[in-house]
Amino acid sequence: MKPNLRQKFIIGNWKMHTTAAEAGQLAKAIVDGVGIEDRVSVAVCPPFPYLALVGKILPGSRVALGAQNLYPEKEGAFTGEVSPTMLLDLGCKHVILGHSERRHKLGETDAFINKKVRIAFAAGLEVIFCVGETLEQRQASQTEAVLDRQIVQGLAGVPADALPHLIIAYEPVWAIGSTGHHATPQQVQDAHALIRRRFGQMFGKELAQSLVILYGGSVKPDNAGSLLRCDGVDGALIGGASLKADQFIAIVEAGTSAWHTEEESASEPTHNPELEPKQS
Numbered sequence: 544m545k546p547n548l549r550q551k552f553i554i555g556n557w558k559m560h561t562t563a564a565e566a567g568q569l570a571k572a573i574v575d576g577v578g579i580e581d582r583v584s585v586a587v588c589p590p591f592p593y594l595a596l597v598g599k600i601l602p603g604s605r606v607a608l609g610a611q612n613l614y615p616e617k618e619g620a621f622t623g624e625v626s627p628t629m630l631l632d633l634g635c636k637h638v639i640l641g642h643s644e645r646r647h648k649l650g651e652t653d654a655f656i657n658k659k660v661r662i663a664f665a666a667g668l669e670v671i672f673c674v675g676e677t678l679e680q681r682q683a684s685q686t687e688a689v690l691d692r693q694i695v696q697g698l699a700g701v702p703a704d705a706l707p708h709l710i711i712a713y714e715p716v717w718a719i720g721s722t723g724h725h726a727t728p729q730q731v732q733d734a735h736a737l738i739r740r741r742f743g744q745m746f747g748k749e750l751a752q753s754l755v756i757l758y759g760g761s762v763k764p765d766n767a768g769s770l771l772r773c774d775g776v777d778g779a780l781i782g783g784a785s786l787k788a789d790q791f792i793a794i795v796e797a798g799t800s801a802w803h804t805e806e807e808s809a810s811e812p813t814h815n816p817e818l819e820p821k822q823s
């Protein structure tokens with residue numbers, strides 16, 4: 544596959560928002576609004592209690608269902624937890640793992656996230672694996688080291704045949720939500736190149752070229768076009784704007800038009816600068 548013809552994704556992470564009624568309305572509005580054009584894969588990740596409800600609205604549409612978390616055991620005495628089998632039973636295709644809110648607010652370690660990643664793959668789920676540095680880490684020039692650690696430890700022991708089912712989401716913690724900070728297209732592009740290069744060192748260039756890397760952090764209709772046109776950005780993981788159907792649909796449309804242009808200019812085979820050795 545040509546590096547710039549990777550599958551594109553726009554995925555909504557509803558986090559801990561919506562009531563049952565709101566979740567149903569939002570899902571219906573998204574299904575109606577995104578239509579059937581399927582160049583861009585679309586998914587929504589509602590809270591656990593509404594997966595079944597939303598899962599009944601999506602069939603027949605181009606919108607897939609994802610979960611925001613799982614517990615890394617098949618079943619057992621784990622009060623309050625949700626297993627990969629349960630997610631599959633509810634029709635989930637994707638699961639978000641390693642989100643910074645779980646890393647930093649709920650204390651999830653790289654080792655625990657790694658266990659989740661391996662069990663999710665073993666169950667047959669597609670994993671959206673989130674990585675990203677905090678503001679302090681960026682200011683201390685630790686971005687590369689942090690991303691390196693999260694990738695190496697989070698993906699340790701993942702079998703090669705699972706890797707085509709992996710999506711990485713680069714979500715700099717400092718740009719998520721209403722922090723007032725926004726990542727520039729250049730910062731996003733640089734981080735994505737770094738992630739792809741590191742992944743290539745672990746798993747080989749070919750898999751790195753086909754690896755889908757999303758950006759997440761205050762993606763809105765007005766900045767989606769410029770972020771989604773960046774080299775090596777294959778889509779977006781969206782929080783706040785995924786709770787408003789019109790905004791989410793506008794981002795799907797921004798992605799669709801950004802990638803039309805990319806497809807047209809990708810007819811000539813080229814080398815992939817993202818995978819070139821880093822100049823020191």
Ligand code: 13P
Binds near residue numbers: 760782
């Ligand atoms: P926002 O789009 O609200 O910044 O959230 C990004 C995110 O954390 C998606 O997982």
